[in-house]
Amino acid sequence: MRRATCIRASIALFAVITGCASPPPERMTGEQLSVYPPLTQEQFDKVVKVGTTVRFRTAATGSIRSWRNDGDGKFVASFTSPTFEGGRPQPWVFGHGKWWTNHNQYCVSIEWRSKDDNAMNVENWCRALYLVNGTYYLAPVELKTARQRQAIWGTAQFSN
16 A cells, blocks of 8 residues: 555656646636736736736637737737537627726636627626636635635636
8 A cells, every 4th residue: 555655656756847747727727726826916927917918718618818918907808719609609709898907816707799690799807817727717715605615716817
C-alpha cells in the first residue's frame, strides 16, 4: 500500500516537472474554484487594463466572446459558437459594449445584435478573476450560494 502511494506521488511529480500534466479544464465548478482566492488588486490591475484583448469562453456552450478594452471604456465584441440553435448558427454575432472595474471585479455590459432581425440581447455581469495553474476563470468574488458553487464557470484569456 505504501509503495503504491509513493509510485503515484512520483508519477504526479514527474508530470508536473516535465510539463506532462494535463492542462487545466476549460471550465470549473464554483466548488472547484472556491479553494482558490480571487486575484488581489495588484494582480488584477496587471491583467485587466486598457488595450488588453479579452477572449472569454463560456462554460455552458463553449461559445467565445472577444473584444479589446478601449481607453474610453467601450469595445466592439464578436461572438462565435460551436453549438447551433435549431440547426441554425447562433444569430448573435457582434455587439457594442462597455467595460469597467469595481473592487477587483471585471464588469461588462454588451448589447448583442441579431444578424437575423436586428433584435437586441443585453449581457451584464461583474466577475472576479481566479488563476488556476496558469488559466484564468471568471466567476463571482464570493462563491457562497449553492447555485454559485454548482454553476460551471468559463475561462478567459487576456493579452496585449
